[in-house]
Amino acid sequence: MSTPNQFTVPNATEYGGDEVSAIVLDPGYSTTRAGFAGEDVPKSVVPTYYGVLNKSENEVELLFGENSLHNPVPSLEIRNPLLSDCSEDWVEDWETASKLWEYSITSRLAGRRSTDPKNNGLNDPNDDAMDVDVDAMDDAEKALEDNPLLMTEPSRTSSKTRERAIETAIEGWGVPAFWLGRSGVLAAFSAGKSNALVVDVGASTTTVTPVIDGMLLKKGVRVSPLAGNFVSQQIRLMFASSQTPVSLTPHYMVLSKAPVEVGQPSQAVYRKFAKPPTESFRRWEEERVLTEFKESVVQLWGESGRLSNGVPLSLSEDFFKDKSKRIFEMPDGWNQDFTLDSVRPAEGLFDEKAALVDSDHPRPQPEHTIPNLIKSALGSCDTEVRPLLMNNVVVVGAGSLTQYFVKRLEQELVAMYAGPRVRIYASGNTVERKYASWIGGSILGSLGTFHQMWISKKEYEEHGANIVEKRCK
């Protein structure tokens, strides 16, 4: 075989995997995903929220992991170490974030090597033991000395955060090699594309990322706060503004419930708390209910004709008649038919005028709607690549799982750009959609050709943290 050069393409058969037990870490706002490169799904998915438990005056315990966050313990605060706005410094609290990420890796993947199985937390039968106090590990050996780490980051980050990330990984966790990938680019890889316009509807942000030849087009990245959390907020507003205000009762408050007719007041027996759990805990638990609501009720208006002010027109009401009813039951047994309201919460993602507002939540800016994000992202790319991008729109993120999201997006794009052929690639597999950027990282990290991309510890020591800017372009 002739040696490859810049003009020859290697054979398709020559690309190959060569796994080096790399770990892929994909920290999202709602969940943090971690797993071994080369696997199909992340082995470890933990909430990015963490609990702060004040044990005594000056002893604070941090709780990580799904299992430890749902106990209605008094004075348990639920927090998120990441910033929910669309700023470049996407991490608010690096210290906790790094602990949380480390937990997501060590809890299920690479425990501390050669430590006694009795106290590495993996074999403990008790649920609560999952949240081992990570501080104790500091003086122990570094957790990840065996595994190169591929970490994802949002498409737009400041170089400060990037340097911080490599610092954390190499100095904090002792990884031998590190690489930082843009989640948008990796999501494109997960769809098998090196040219794509990635639309990622996550929890805190919706990001539109143009990718050309496997490279991010920085100037084309658009971020907006209209995403999963925004939809949750819309649902809250909708509940509050309906004629019979809907009470959002989280599971932990309900001791027992009895079935009631549609629309009838609930007959639940509520739990009594001597000292009620904190506000943040309640919100976190409510969020759980809202996610359920999003999954089962919320849909997008995918038919022709706009909604007038977020409410389907009378004609549209007919349309809903022959569809299955969308009845949602709250944890306390109260239930209602949300068929007509089901299109309202998510409409704001596409049409800012349809968004529900109140004094605390002003109308979103028009340029933050998804169609306008795409329009603006395309506008700042070279004209020549625009049709290519339109032809490869990749939709990822759990927020995009909202029913009829893809259909609606396609309608909007076709209405906007009739000329180039608009083609949307959205995996039908919810796991692939939710964990797209992790999967992309898993693919990338297991490639034999990726070995030369790693930033090794030695390089980091030689060049300093700034090397991440040079290498992870």
Add this chain to the structure above:
Amino acid sequence: MASRKDVQDIMGLPAGDNAVKSAALRRPKALPAQKRVTGINREILALHGDRAPPISIVDSKKTYRGKLHRDYRPSKWERRAFINPARTDGLVLRHWQQRKAPKPTNDAMDVDGQTVEGQDPDQPEESKFAKYNVEVTVPTYDDATYDQYLQSEDWSKEETDYMLNLVQEYNQRWPVIIDRYDFPKSNSSPKRSRNSDALARPQDRDMDDAEESGGRTLEDIKARYYDIYAKTMSISTGGPFNMNEAEFQLHEMLMKYDPETERTRKNLAWMLCKRPAEEVREEEYLLSELQRIMMTAQRFEAERAEVRQRLEPVNALGSAAGTTAAATASSYTALNQLYTQLATQDRNRKARHRLSLASTDLANSPAMPSAGLATPTTATGHRDSIGGSGTKKGAAPPPQPVRQLSPRDEARFGVTTHERLQSGVSFRTDKVVKLRQAKSQIQTQKIGAALTELGVPELISLPTARVVEAFEGLVQRVIKLIESRKVVEKEENEVRVQAALHKELVPGDKEGTEAPEGEATGEKEKEKENGNKTEAEGGMEAPPAVGGGEEIRPPSSKGNAHKRSASVLSAASAASSKRSRKR
């Protein structure tokens, strides 16, 4: 049943040491014994006979399984360290690999601090993926070269360097390069913090305007890069004249890059993409409409053409072909063209009445010339005769030929009309032979002799219609000649007899001779009548041959006359054969 121990007891044998031995003895024996299948009725098991049961029978009473038997040894894998030569830092990574044959090594290696607690003493092997680490080459230059050749008004050397670096870094991926291009010096506009900028970016701001890479557009950068590329290439190879083919072409291509056209091209392309839906729909509608119109027009045109075909006399076609034939030396192509033309026409109206004399006739024509070209004259002659007679027969049915051919064309295409035709195929050669035959043998011989005398060959090489016609006339005249000769001979004999009689009678008249004379005169009268008749006919037809009347003509003069006609004939036949060959 008594066990061995019982037997031993009975026989008073010592049991102790033997028991051990027997156990040792028994074990190898027990092994070959077939494994008993338990947990199933013996009768049912017997039904299977020797063959294995169709389902596997598993002993459910057994609580644990025996050791898994494999007939191969699992290969040994190990977590081996390797390095990638594409890296400069000697990072040692580890992957699972099948173990190779053990290799004794004693030097514990320590490449650098990266070594992850190597239990593996082997030198880390090299990754096979290193070869894919390829870089693009960008033009290089030193300061002197730059100052001499590469200076540019709106490009500083620093920016040029920066640009070239970027091109190399991003492997000439232009969309990415323009995206990352951020040369501070020329970036006159104050850099906005991208954070707030993107959030508050008016939605349509950058739909159309140029990129904001310090005022540089992708076309500017490309133009500069290509310019430098071309110049350095020209310098390194020593001018365009010393370049090889590929280099020269590349150079040409680089020189031809025009940012302006590129820009307009891109903008046009994007304008096309940006059209609103209505426009696109309108275009689609117009396109389909256009297609519809085209199709209708085509159909209409075809119908019109057919009507015109039917109304138009064939003359136009024929004469058109005729003129073409006249213009070009080879009428073959013209004729062939005409033929195909007519054939397609003919096919088009298959269902309709087949009326074309010309086309049926012409159907033969392509075979004819091709044979004429390929084979000697004789063969052509046969072909022609076949074709000709076929023509006559085939052309028979329509009583009234619809197309009127001019006489010239008729001759040209060999079109003939007949009152009545005999059925079946006849050959002109047959006809020629038949003509030579007379009722009596002597007559036939005479005709033959006359013809040989005239120099007409036994076998007429090219019996075209005209040749045969001429031949027929000739033979008729020959027959007439022979007849008249006979009469002449008779008359002469008579005359001689009468003269002798007269001689005898004048000196002394004898009555005995009267009667024969009367008979003779009677005969003579008859002969005369006959002769007159033939003469009259002959005179009407061929004056030169019968010019002599009752006169005794010398054979020579006769021969002359015939020769002349024969030569005429041969000339005619030569001409016709020539013509037929030409076709």
